Amino acid sequence: MTQDPRALLRHLYDVAVARALPDRVLAQHLPPPPKGRTLVLGAGKAGGAMARALEAAWPREARLSGLVITRYGHNPPGYAPERLEVVEAAHPVPDEAGRLAAERMLAMTAGLTADDLVICLISGGGSALLSLPAPGLTLEDKQAINRALLKSGAAIGEMNCVRKHLSAIKGGRLAAACAPAQVLTLLISDVPGDDPAVIASGPTVADASSCTDALAICRRYGIELPPAALAGLESGAFETPKPGDPRLAGQRLVMLATPQQSLEAAAAAARALGIEAHILSDEMEGESREVGKVQAALARAVARRDAPFSKPCVILSGGETTVTVKAKGGRGGRATEFLLGAAIALQGEPGVHLLAADTDGIDGIEDNAGAIVTPTTLARAAALGLNAQRELDANNAYGFFAPLGDLVSPGPTFTNVNDFRALLIL
Known part of the structure; x- marks a missing residue:
């Protein structure tokens, strides 16, 4: 596969949204x-x-x-x-x-x-x-x-x-x-x-x-x-x-x-590009950062041991996670909080790229739909003086990803089939 991972992930998101228009x-x-x-x-x-x-x-x-x-x-x-x-x-x-x-x-x-x-x-x-x-x-x-x-x-x-x-x-x-x-x-x-x-x-x-x-x-x-x-x-x-x-x-x-139909459309688009796709579930719930940690563990297992799936592949999921707000003044919705939790758990795992975004184009009340995590996310953040765990504790995932230029911001999509998450393991 020669396609840029960011472009591939954004393509899958766009296909999922289009299915629900x-x-x-x-x-x-x-x-x-x-x-x-x-x-x-x-x-x-x-x-x-x-x-x-x-x-x-x-x-x-x-x-x-x-x-x-x-x-x-x-x-x-x-x-x-x-x-x-x-x-x-x-x-x-x-x-x-x-x-x-x-x-x-x-x-x-x-x-x-x-x-x-x-x-x-x-x-x-x-x-x-x-x-x-x-x-x-x-x-x-x-x-x-x-x-x-x-x-x-x-x-x-x-x-x-x-x-x-x-x-x-x-x-x-x-x-x-x-x-x-x-x-x-x-x-x-x-x-x-x-x-x-x-x-x-x-x-x-x-x-x-x-x-x-x-x-x-x-x-x-x-x-x-x-x-x-x-x-x-x-x-x-x-x-x-x-x-x-x-x-x-x-x-x-x-x-x-439905969310499942959009996930199936994204999976078909990935397979058309030669990437095997696996749909975990369209019904995932739970605390966003914790779901992020769980999916990071799955991506790490694929990256290191080719199990339970062989790489290259993309792992898709939907549903609606939640954020328990514990700090005042932070910015971000459930998609970016999921990603920040995953990024901390991955610790720059080589070959693992993630996108999470809300299919309505708006993550919570922000101006972005979500963001992207790459193997260099934490290193680039550290170079800017950003501490991932501190920002997560402050419920400030938006403030973490925005300076990195990693927000996904399509604007309103005029539909809504909930969260879209894609883990690309190369």
Whole structure:
């Protein structure tokens, strides 16, 4: 193989992202127009791109209206909605723009009939973007709880269990409000296991979890709840629509893109270049730096002993790891923290190169998607006076990789199938 390792890793990331772009995967799943009207509702980092793909494919003569919420800066350049409205709001901590849009969205469901069709466009990030507090809660309450959850190290399923029980629109409530209309939900998955009830906190999916579960999660991670939230969870007043709820009967769910599909696309691209590819899992969770250490050990075994895989090869994985924030002032998300943990464990292992990046183009709240680790990373950092362990302890992985010029910064990709990690062993 003569291709530069950095270029190869970036190529695999680009292929994985391309597999999940709405323009490529949405149109073939659209039904014919209904007898009544078609209402489009949606939220997520891919929301703008999904709206664009739907609007382009929907017959010009057919009635179409609706509202979709996406993250600031994530509406595709050049897309000027004609029949739909796209609103931008904050992520990962919700803001007033998201609250107002969610309130309007719920109001749009009034007067729907059995002849009408609601197409819901749901993708990762929708939970924060679609923020309508449960009765008695304020946006400030939701913001404080969300910040605490993000710093706690809770898994995405746990966070979304809490979010849906403190919401007036998530956890199946949006679909319930659409009854008796037909509901088609088109999803792009960003969660381990592709559970539609977890993606964006499942606004159109019956919720099998309970208020008791949400309360237990808050207590497990020491999340302080305002009195109204505590009362609603303890009494069961904030319970969500459950499986079997007649208001949700007959709706359809279609998964447009998943992390596994993107990993398979990247693996095929590697093999086309003569590099054997192995997919570990699309469901990896855990503390980012610890997952980094584990994958570093695997890469080292391949580099030194050709086991359990023979080199040259690339090892791919997805999922959603977490970062427990223990220091103030640091910068970086789960991709760069994974890489810094791996770099320290590898100690410059010859022939091992890593890329980790979020497929939405944004690592946490930063301006990068991730970064790259090479055999010279630690040596180059030391020459600049950077101590890898000190930066990791400070949760400052961004501050470590930025001076090295090793950040991966594609900008918003207009989709989201979660983490992408590639270990190249030569």
